[in-house]
Amino acid sequence: EPEVTQTPSHQVTQMGQEVILRCVPISNHLYFYWYRQILGQKVEFLVSFYNNEISEKSEIFDDQFSVERPDGSNFTLKIRSTKLEDSAMYFCASIEGSGALYEQYFGPGTRLTVT
Amino acid sequence: AQRVTQPEKLLSVFKGAPVELKCNYSYSGSPELFWYVQYSRQRLQLLLRHISRESIKGFTADLNKGETSFHLKKPFAQEEDSAMYYCALSGAGGYQKVTFGTGTKLQVIP
Numbered sequence: 001e002p003e004v005t006q007t008p009s010h011q012v013t014q015m016g017q018e019v020i021l022r023c024v025p026i027s028n029h030l031y032f033y034w035y036r037q038i039l040g041q042k043v044e045f046l047v048s049f050y051n052n053e054i055s056e057k058s059e060i061f062d063d064q065f066s067v068e069r070p071d072g073s074n075f076t077l078k079i080r081s082t083k084l085e086d087s088a089m090y091f092c093a094s095i096e097g098s099g100a101l102y103e104q105y106f107g108p109g110t111r112l113t114v115t
Numbered sequence: 116a117q118r119v120t121q122p123e124k125l126l127s128v129f130k131g132a133p134v135e136l137k138c139n140y141s142y143s144g145s146p147e148l149f150w151y152v153q154y155s156r157q158r159l160q161l162l163l164r165h166i167s168r169e170s171i172k173g174f175t176a177d178l179n180k181g182e183t184s185f186h187l188k189k190p191f192a193q194e195e196d197s198a199m200y201y202c203a204l205s206g207a208g209g210y211q212k213v214t215f216g217t218g219t220k221l222q223v224i225p
Binding site: 033035041044048093102103106107 | 158161212213214215217
């Protein structure tokens with residue numbers, strides 16, 4: 001069964017550095033999402049992306065964050081200048097985009113540690 | 116604002132006992148309600164959605180609009196049910212963001 005993949009599984013970076021988290025959604029999916037989960041807290045929506053543009057973003061998704069679909073397969077989340085509070089598990093998700101029973105398929109996550 | 120509340124962080128039950136994981140929600144309109152499960156070291160996966168009215172792995176959940184609840188139930192717990200369970204909602208219409216609850220860890224004691 002096709003799966004959403006994410007790389008790396010764990011990223012350690014120093015405060016102030018830029019990081020790019022990568023996701024490969026399922027190939028025929030059209031809607032893409034990023035979520036994050038700070039340790040011990042709930043999964044929070046960051047941003048949704050469709051047709052090469054952001055369709056919705058949360059208050060968390062400030063100017064330090066950006067998303068891109070640079071080619072037909074990758075979907076990336078960039079954090080321009082990381083802060084300690086960006087340490088979290090970041091999940092990518094995608095939806096096929098056809099049919100009534102849409103379902104968000106989640107990747108395994110990237111654990112980001114900012115030191 | 117949309118919100119999902121799961122009052123229990125941890126629920127421990129014995130194998131064979133009934134399970135009920137509580138979920139209440141707040142949403143103006145008609146949301147789509149879901150239960151996601153995350154087994155140890157695995158990804159989040161959809162367990163069931165209210166619109167399908169299905170039973171998956173013996174679990175069922177009934178949407179009660181009057182009480183704004185979507186509790187997850189199973190009559191007889193199995194050890195393999197041990198996992199984190201997240202109640203979630205999204206707006207009707209398909210492709211909207213999902214709002215999650217804080218999750219309940221279900222521990223089934225052999």
